[in-house]
Amino acid sequence: MGRYALRRLLQAIPVFIGTTFLIWFLVWGLPGDPFAGRCGERQCPESYVKFMTDKFGLDDPLPVQYFNYLTNLLQGEFGQTFNGTEIGDLLAQAFPVSIKLALVAVAAEALIGITAGVLTGLRRGSFIDNLVLVSTLVLIAMPIFVIGLVARYSLGLASVSPEAPWVELIIPGLILGSGSLAYITRLTRVNLVENRRADYVRTAVAKGLAPSRVTGVHLLRNSMIPVVTWLGLDLGSLMGGAIVTEGIFNIRGIGGLLFDSINRRQSGVVVSIVAILVLVYLIVNLLVDLLYGVLDPRIRYE
Amino acid sequence: MRGITPWKVAVGLTAVALAAAGCTSTPEPEAPKTDGSFIISWGEPQNPLVPAGTSETQGGVVIDALFTGLTNYAAADAKTEMANAESITSADSGATWTVKLKSGWKWHDGTPVTAKNYVDAWNYAAYSPNGLVNGTFFADIKGYDKVATADPDDDGPKEAPKPAADKLEGLAVVDDTTFTVTLGAPSNLWPIKVGYSAFMPLPEAFFKDPAAFGQKPIGNGPFKLESWTKNVELKVTRFDDYQGAEKPKVKDVIFRVYTDDAAAYEDVKNGTIDFQQQVPQAKLVGDLYKTDFGAASSNKPVSSSAFLAMPTWLPGYNDPKVRQAISMAIDRKLIVEKIFNNTRIPMNGWVNPNMAGFKDGVCGEFCTFDAAKAKALFDSAATKPAEISLAYNGDGPHKAWVDAVCNSIQTSLGVPCVGKPFPTFGEFRTLVQTQKMTGMSRAGWQADYPHIENWLNPLVKTGASSNDGKFSDAALDAKLKEADGTSDLAAAEKLYQEAEAMLPALMPTIPMWHSSQQSVWSAKLGTVTINTFGELDLATVTVK
Numbered sequence: 058m059g060r061y062a063l064r065r066l067l068q069a070i071p072v073f074i075g076t077t078f079l080i081w082f083l084v085w086g087l088p089g090d091p092f093a094g095r096c097g098e099r100q101c102p103e104s105y106v107k108f109m110t111d112k113f114g115l116d117d118p119l120p121v122q123y124f125n126y127l128t129n130l131l132q133g134e135f136g137q138t139f140n141g142t143e144i145g146d147l148l149a150q151a152f153p154v155s156i157k158l159a160l161v162a163v164a165a166e167a168l169i170g171i172t173a174g175v176l177t178g179l180r181r182g183s184f185i186d187n188l189v190l191v192s193t194l195v196l197i198a199m200p201i202f203v204i205g206l207v208a209r210y211s212l213g214l215a216s217v218s219p220e221a222p223w224v225e226l227i228i229p230g231l232i233l234g235s236g237s238l239a240y241i242t243r244l245t246r247v248n249l250v251e252n253r254r255a256d257y258v259r260t261a262v263a264k265g266l267a268p269s270r271v272t273g274v275h276l277l278r279n280s281m282i283p284v285v286t287w288l289g290l291d292l293g294s295l296m297g298g299a300i301v302t303e304g305i306f307n308i309r310g311i312g313g314l315l316f317d318s319i320n321r322r323q324s325g326v327v328v329s330i331v332a333i334l335v336l337v338y339l340i341v342n343l344l345v346d347l348l349y350g351v352l353d354p355r356i357r358y359e
Numbered sequence: 360m361r362g363i364t365p366w367k368v369a370v371g372l373t374a375v376a377l378a379a380a381g382c383t384s385t386p387e388p389e390a391p392k393t394d395g396s397f398i399i400s401w402g403e404p405q406n407p408l409v410p411a412g413t414s415e416t417q418g419g420v421v422i423d424a425l426f427t428g429l430t431n432y433a434a435a436d437a438k439t440e441m442a443n444a445e446s447i448t449s450a451d452s453g454a455t456w457t458v459k460l461k462s463g464w465k466w467h468d469g470t471p472v473t474a475k476n477y478v479d480a481w482n483y484a485a486y487s488p489n490g491l492v493n494g495t496f497f498a499d500i501k502g503y504d505k506v507a508t509a510d511p512d513d514d515g516p517k518e519a520p521k522p523a524a525d526k527l528e529g530l531a532v533v534d535d536t537t538f539t540v541t542l543g544a545p546s547n548l549w550p551i552k553v554g555y556s557a558f559m560p561l562p563e564a565f566f567k568d569p570a571a572f573g574q575k576p577i578g579n580g581p582f583k584l585e586s587w588t589k590n591v592e593l594k595v596t597r598f599d600d601y602q603g604a605e606k607p608k609v610k611d612v613i614f615r616v617y618t619d620d621a622a623a624y625e626d627v628k629n630g631t632i633d634f635q636q637q638v639p640q641a642k643l644v645g646d647l648y649k650t651d652f653g654a655a656s657s658n659k660p661v662s663s664s665a666f667l668a669m670p671t672w673l674p675g676y677n678d679p680k681v682r683q684a685i686s687m688a689i690d691r692k693l694i695v696e697k698i699f700n701n702t703r704i705p706m707n708g709w710v711n712p713n714m715a716g717f718k719d720g721v722c723g724e725f726c727t728f729d730a731a732k733a734k735a736l737f738d739s740a741a742t743k744p745a746e747i748s749l750a751y752n753g754d755g756p757h758k759a760w761v762d763a764v765c766n767s768i769q770t771s772l773g774v775p776c777v778g779k780p781f782p783t784f785g786e787f788r789t790l791v792q793t794q795k796m797t798g799m800s801r802a803g804w805q806a807d808y809p810h811i812e813n814w815l816n817p818l819v820k821t822g823a824s825s826n827d828g829k830f831s832d833a834a835l836d837a838k839l840k841e842a843d844g845t846s847d848l849a850a851a852e853k854l855y856q857e858a859e860a861m862l863p864a865l866m867p868t869i870p871m872w873h874s875s876q877q878s879v880w881s882a883k884l885g886t887v888t889i890n891t892f893g894e895l896d897l898a899t900v901t902v903k
Binding site: 059101102103104105107108109112133139140141142143149151209211213215216218219226303304305306307309313314316 | 418511518519570589614622
């Protein structure tokens, strides 16, 4: 298992370099002038444009720019934005907020989703089952910004304050996780229904094990594999992909920062965020894969 | 959770209603707090916080809180007032100026504000390799061409040569509180230009590390920087040693970053924050923001306006009567309401209301819609255009209003009127400047400094840079020249006003409308004054 993990970590290096280069290339190729609209209503004076172009090396060929960025990154230097802010400071502020939000969302998904999935899976065809099926359908069909805007404006909620305390993140987190929550419910239910007919469950029942132990240990553990995969991937995507929710509640996280930086063509910020997100994905993926072995004893890594 | 209940919303609305009622009857009995604070919706500035390096509004509003320059523009009427300067005088009708500073002014780090601080700051800003956005503001000063060089072939391979000097020849320190400024060409209006933030001073600390200073500026203004959490919020606190006339009435002001202006609007509504300078587009429809905020909202002109340029070299258009008739044939009010959702304000003169020297209603009946009078006046003209056209650039959002204006003209005068789009702004401007237009064309003007002169000399004087219609009138030119040569500012302003009063009879251009800004604030704010730059005047705000 150790060797497996090491191999996976080594594989992450080319993936990391490849994705960051791709993103650098894409941001560089964005249409528009990074200095348009930076000087109020007027056009920027050429001395300013030249000063900034030289300072940020925007005239260098693309591979040179990327190489410089990577060298600085390896020394722990993220660089600066056009207004002189250290990108490292921006990331240090935004990531904890986004991680908190994503954790709230994933916790809500896991708690509510799995509970609802187990309830419905065990009582297939009951009233609860049908109710959950219909409500998850509504959640899946409804775009997140609709839920967010309706929740915020009809409940008259205020924005999340700058410190982003946990308690203020509960509702945004629920909204952010609402779509996945519905999927988790359905995944859990389907797997439970399927596995109830499996041989090992029949054996466990035949052995005379308590029903709670059959469901809790034998049935649920095996049914959790797709759910855990989903949750793991969600943690990554919710961190960078919460643009809409962050905007509605003015949460100062990664999603909004990324969106803003793309608009302002701050390639340093965009690539740094994406680089970290790639790392998060790689690590979460590895953890999920290792979890499989814990959940299902039949899975072994060599 | 700081969510608010319907009950709290109801209380909030009542409070607004009471405050509104209070304004009209008795003055507020409750004394405003002096240790209060308020929060403004904000966005990250585009550039480091250095006065001459900031020209957009987000950075600008913080610069204005942190720094005070030689003069201020009064929030109410944009008149120039001495701030850090004791006096700005010229003995030779505007060729050289002597600036005397008030003594006792301090930087936020405790060091005194000296004449050298100004001279150094201006030299740094004007020196083109330093690449500051507002460097060109120093072009009036003698020796500017030696410190600022231009790229000889724009985007080509050649680069701008290194300037011959790194100091402006026209600046000289006399003593700690006095310096002199020699201009390239005499100008009586120079003291009015220095009110802009580009002319603010910089402390010694700046020159030790300009990059670090831009992240943690030390100013001489009413507020000092307390903290700046990037991408979250910036906090300023009252500077107790501030020597200016208008001392802050609150302790702290917080600028909070919002990505989504709809979220900010909602937060002003529920009292989480206190001020939004421009409400979102969606709230303009049907004046929704007025319904939401009532008296706690404003619709104030900003310093840019729209005109129609008239091709005065063409027969028909060269007759003032025709131009007046066209102006009277346009129903500005209806178009502003229907096309612009009241985000423009109909013009009735040639000067923007944010300018010192502005007078309301100068244009009079010629800018007031009256189809019958317009038709009669048009028919009485000896020669008139057989068809009226209005040219515009198709890459901007102009089609809707151009069509509406043409429709209004056509209905009133009974002459066909068509809108003529040109693909790009560049192409459109080239045709206008080379006198290729065969009809009217749209024109816009934004103030360089808030003074009536800036709306007359560049626009209607013979041969002026932005006189698109090539309008020329000897009497008007003489009046403007007289005003330019008057060193007493008040007297000069009067002469400029007299010049503007000549315009209705001449109708050099057709005034259309001013752009405007819709701001809203919470019930917590007492005195709300919006200055000539459209910003909230922070020093006069009181909180309840």
